[in-house]
Amino acid sequence: MNTIIYKGDWIINHSEVKYDNPWIKLIHHKVTTPGGSPGIYGEVHFKNLAIGILPIDENGYTWRVGQFRFPINQYSWEIPEGGGLLDRDPLQSAKRELKEEVGLKASIWTELLQLHLSNSVTNEKAIIFIAEDLTETEANPEDSENLTIEKIHFSELYEQVLNGIITDSITVAAVLKLSIIRPRLLKL
Secondary structure (H helix, E strand, C coil), X not given: CCXXXXXXXXXXXXXXXXXXXXXXXXXXXXXXXXXXXXEEEEEEEECEEEEEEEECCCCCEEEXXXXXXXXHCEEEEECCEEEEECCCCHHHHHHHHHHHHHCEEEEEEEEEEEEEXXXXXXXXXXXXXXXXXXXXXXXXXXXXXXXXXXXXXXXXXXXXXXXXXXXXXXXXXXXXXXXXXXXXHHCC
């Protein structure tokens, strides 16, 4: 695309798709910066929503999912997470992910928050839900997932976030927000 486009106080003079797959598209832009100088900007366009689910049972327990994360080359503990199609109701994607990863169904769903995960280079958006009134069913992880599932008390998950054991941004944001709006979970 060669038409000059304005994004806020940035001017895009030329754009070229450098990489494209079913999940992301990498675009190289030649720009004029807000200060008026020529520059470049790399943009990663995500083709799915990031979905996070914080399941909470009647006794204040939750589930964490452990898996090796290729981009950071390390093992990561997280709440159940996955992707959702942009044209699909995020709640339906959350229900699918909770069953797929943890083997749970919930009859009470509440949107907890929305995040932009790395807004300096991507448009990736996350929507995080609280899932309650849980029923156990069979998990069915994808072939690309080698998951460890652990049921722990929310207060323990909160401590792991505070101590830096858990660094996944979706998990950190979800746990901290829930600890503020439902502080009783820390005292059970």
